[in-house]
Amino acid sequence: MQSETTQATQLITLAGVLARKHNFSLPLDYSQADGEQILVFARELTLPENVAKQLPYLVFFQGGPGFGAMRPAANGGWIKRALKEYKVLLLDQRGTGLSTPINYLSLQHLDAAGQAEYLSHFRADNIVRDAEAIRAQLSPGSPWSILGQSFGGFCVLRYLSAAPEGLLEAYITGGIPSLSRSAEEVYRATYLRVLAKNRDFFARFPDAGELIAKLVTYLQDNEVLLATGERLTVEMLQLLGINIGMEQGGESVYYLLEQALIETQNGTRLNPLFAAQFSGMLDYNTNPLFALLHESIYCQQAASGWAAHRVRQQYPEFNYLSGEPFLFTGEMIYPWMFEQFNNLKPLQAAAELLAAKDDWPALYDAGQLKQNRVPVAAAIYSEDMFVEMRYSLETAAQVGNLKYWLTSEYEHNGIRMDGEQILDRLIALNRGARLR
Structure with a gap:
């Protein structure tokens, strides 16, 4: 599968952070790579002092589904911590933000059956396929790190199931799904x-x-x-x-x-x-x-x-x-x-x-996850209204090389409220530090 990318010719300064826009033309349906294409947008962030360095990427998978990546206005929160050692890639998942956005206007040329068929290509499986196609261009031959918040955690487990060779390490906040529960x-x-x-x-x-x-x-x-x-x-x-x-x-x-x-x-x-x-x-x-x-x-x-x-x-x-x-x-x-x-x-x-629709493809490979070797660190919020803690712990026990931090300190949007601290603790956890 061949995809095309265009990049902004100039870096944009956002509150002391340098940003570059990326646009990728990717298949709507990866089983028909030469068929209809969609645009997938990502924003790359780098500190000015690191612009010439070959730093690894940390790719952020937004919560949702259906929401574009955050639009940072300052070097703060989890981004501040990440930029100390990564280039950050904020991915607008397909159908969101600037990535061929979905709404009633963009779908009005299709009848109901056509709309449903089109929309069936916008789950975590294809979001991860997009990410791998993008990695082949931005980080060829080198795995990268990923961070998933809420639904982004579903994307992380799909990535670990389908393309673990593309990952150096993974982080999850407020989003460990059940692998099998309805x-x-x-x-x-x-x-x-x-x-x-x-x-x-x-x-x-x-x-x-x-x-x-x-x-x-x-x-x-x-x-x-x-x-x-x-x-x-x-x-x-x-x-x-x-x-x-x-x-x-x-x-x-x-x-x-x-x-x-x-x-x-x-x-x-x-x-x-x-x-x-x-x-x-x-x-x-x-x-x-x-x-x-x-x-x-x-x-x-x-x-x-x-x-x-x-x-x-x-x-x-x-x-x-x-x-x-x-x-x-x-x-x-x-x-x-x-x-x-x-x-x-x-x-x-x-x-x-x-x-x-009763033929949705499987998202997770339990066998692959059991033998996972990619280091994974997850924050599980015991009081989370959106994610059942028992199911998160159930999944954590089924994924190899996954360490978790169980805390009652945060609600579901903890990464937004105290992201610098949360990501710092997860990085330490992934690298062998013992949390107090």
Whole structure:
């Protein structure tokens, strides 16, 4: 397979860090290498004093699926630690950021079946194929290091399964998936974690229940339109819970609720500030790949069948009834979202086909992982709302040469909040240091 790359002719300075843009033309479907091509973008970061040095690469796999790599504004966090000894490559995974982005506009030339077939090529297996094609150009003949956050950890385990020869070492934060458990099993566990985070949230903010009750009553009595044009429903309000599993996320949700309703000369009204900020706290309109493929990241030779929606019926307390306690949901995708979010509506039929797809290829090679020789260091957050700790530990026991740091210090987005410290500890762990 031949691919083409073009590079920016000049380095760009970003707060003391030098950045270079890379664009790669790669196959949509690697079984048809001469067929349709997509663009994959990556941003390379280097310290000025290291620009002439032959440093190894550290490639970052973003959480998601469906989100472009971070756009750094300063030399801070985990990037600051990494740049001491690596060149950092921030990869916009296919379909995200500047990598042939996916949305209803880019897919509107296809019918539903064509959209579903196209989208089936955007899971971790092809993300890793892209990375290997890029390595052949940027680091020919030399393995590189990788760091995966959340869904990025799924990509790391796929890399270790399919192309370990391309890796020097690997790091995972908040993202060790089960190698074999179904989406339904995963959601049964994570609903319990969401319940626990709800208890924590309403204990921390005792008046939040009253604020929400007033808001829900208002929503039921009035047609409330968001800044993005949708009618705000109670089910949609529950989706804010994806934020309460993040460090500082609970505070953001609470402060938003405080300002939800205002008193005017014409009575109680929804605060326009709430309508604008609410839309900004959910990514379903802006990052549709997250809704379209989230459940498929767990699928191997099986259909998801809207697993989160089905499992929710086992936890009826999440189905709000007037007068009953309100609960937030978490990182769950529901079929009604493709009826309520404007930018998902055109993709509803494709989403149904993807939910019914039962021939997803296997992602992990248990035999290869058992005999893995690539050093792997992982941070497992015991209180993580998004990842079941028991399943992470279960997988860790099945992967050779994997060391982990189990901690209650961080929520799921720990790498964003204290990345320099976390990556430093993982590098030390991979290199034999004993953590205290």
